[in-house]
Amino acid sequence: MEGLEKYLGEIPAWCPGCGNFAILNAFKEALAAEAIEPHRFCIVSGIGQAGKFPHYVKCNTFNGLHGRALPVATGIKLANHGMLVVAVGGDGDMYGEGGNHLLHAMRRNIGVKLFVHDNQIYGLTKGQASPTSMEGMVTKNQPFGVLSEQLNPMAMAVALDCGFVARGYAGDHEHLKALIRSALNYDGFSLVDILQPCVSLNKVNTWEWYGKRVYHIGDDHDSRDRVKAFEKALEWGDRIPIGVIYRNDRPCFEKKIPVISGEPLVNTTGKWEDLKEKLSASLREFY
């Protein structure tokens, strides 16, 4: 696809064959299709293999701490709601370390687009179980198999009335690209959980494993019906649905804040004369 050169970033340090490359390509193509210039959007990430993502896309970047991408993204969006703010992380980053922030980002419905690279394992720290690892999976650190139940991020998001809830698959390029574009265009908080194999460390959930199971959610699914969406979100096993599971029309958080009903906050700062007048008035209130 043409027009991708402008998003050219650093050379990725991922393993050859990693599912992340497919996500990176789909993401860049979605940006090009939406004609979003590199300096017009910002990617916030944390730590993990997915945390390196923004370095591989030319864009405004805040690569922060493990689990903390969403609060940083929230701050950026509130300071400049005119900017497209994307958060990227892995299953450990977003569902483990940053779990609390995810719950509250959904509650707020802050206009941040979250893409989770979900490979059901810890990559950067070499193969420990993640919150989405399947029960019973044996790893070096879980010699008796994973004892906790697998987290279902889709069902959790529907339960929390998250604005936009979707699942993609790294191995289905056109479908993923379309999903990313829908998420980018959604007003409030969008969660796209992207299944991807970890070719080095996850020997269970492989390209083949996913390939046999994923299927496109059809037109017969009403993504605005929360109960039906919850049913769809619970599907996992022999058949795994990909596509938009749920969406609603809750107003986004930043539109509910009267202070920024007009210009973005950042455009209104540093107006010293105006500030001095307000301060003089406030001083009078102390008498």
Added chain:
Amino acid sequence: MDYTLKIGGEAGQGIQTIGDALTKVFSRLGYHVFTNQDYESRIRGGHNFYQIRLSDREVRAPRRPLDILVAFDRASIVLHERELVEQGIIVYDSSLLKESFEGPQFLDIPFAKLATDTGAKRITANTVATGAILGMLGFPLEPLYDIIKGLLKRKDDETREQNRLAALAGYEYATKNCGRCAFTLNPSGAPKMLVGGSDAIGFGALAGDCRFYSAYPMTPSTGIMLFLSSRAKEYGLIVEQAEDEIAAINMALGASFAGVRSMTGTSGGGFALMVEGLSLAAITETPIVIALAQRPGPATGLPTRTEQADLFFALNAGHGEFPRVIFAPGDPEQAMSLTAKAFNLSQKYQIPVFVMTDQYLADTQWTLDSFSLDDLPMRDWRAAAEELDGLDEYRRHALTSTGVSPFGIPGKTRHVVVTDSDEHSEAGHIIEDAETRRKMVEKRLFLKMDNIRNEISPPLFLGSKEPETVLVSWGSTYGVVREAVELMAEYKMAMIHFSEVFPLPDLTAFDYVEVLKRAGRTICIENNATGQFARLLRDETGYSVTDMILRYDGRPFLVEELLEEISGRT
């Protein structure tokens, strides 16, 4: 003229309302006022008090002797009766306490009955009491009417009228029945500003163009957030109550990265959660101001009490080595200007700056004649778009002679702004090489710190010019130490107070180490158990104080107690 009133009672009885109304009357009449509060970690019940010191000269600390004790509970009498001066008065309502007390010091005023006689609810007894105290002191009642109007602006006319009559009833009753009341009222000056510790930090933040405040409520820092929330609309400021302190500091960093001056506030336990975020601010060179309102620890400690035991925590918090600035204002006026200065330095050098207070200072109110806006450092340190757009490339962490890189704002230039919690290149991308790492450490730490030191003002030096004894203090002990020095003037005593505590002021403008060395005795006065500031002073200058007076029971120093301590060591 120097009177102290104490209003004691259970939480929920309205002692704060009475205290606030009286204080406002005094400051509007032009008197100097100092108030402080003592309360428990509960919404109803327990024993709390609100203490007001009232004078025709400047007052900066609480005293022990009481001229008037207003008792809304039995505990107020049991606990504080012995603090009464010889001609002092305890005013109470025997119907509320369900008990009568004998003795010339007791004045029984039927607050509740006088209130209900006006047709008002029983809670209006507070207004009766407020009127009664003004009557006892011999002040005019009219200023209170204005204050009642303000306090009850959301209520109906009938309620306001009932309160006016209630205040009058209390006032007249006290004037008629207080045989002991003989207060001398000296002439006062012009009406004064009345500023609380938390509000002062909030005002300083506004003056520093703070436009984003994210925090999780925690005593004693919550007052700052409440002040800013109440001004959010007027100043175009976002105040976001975060899900936890980790989110609070990260949100503030996000907003700051996006070009908006940002702040968070908390107490020790919450700051413990913020520490990784502090380190993040450092490596990403994102400006942030952190208000750290101390309370006694460890852990939950004494949630509503005071201590100055987190200096070393703030000083050493965060993994890795990086520059920081710590301010510890001694009074609201310092809090206003230092908080504004914190925003300026934080953005100028792209570093974290702390404003440290404690429960004591947060909950005190002081009078000021005025506050000048002329000396505020109103300057924008962000790189202008035109400046950056002309460049072939923009590097967020470019190496410069000062260590400070142009602060580009994402979306405000045609270039991208890239930063990382990993060690990074000038362009902000992850690196592994030793050479870049070394340069980045030197840029962030050494180059910046050299210039930051020049921004720090000398400590306050007051009292004898050739002192034999020097009292050393930092932060909230300023007021009580100053009163002690003034009261012991004949002993060739002086004080050196530090409100800009890290980095310590250099010695070029004022060689305070020389003054300390020349004095025979130097006493560091701190609200902690180990003398943290004394240790910082020793570490940074090599000078050790000869003595320390430390208080770590969760309570502030009172003037008389400090005088006794100092005299005891002469």
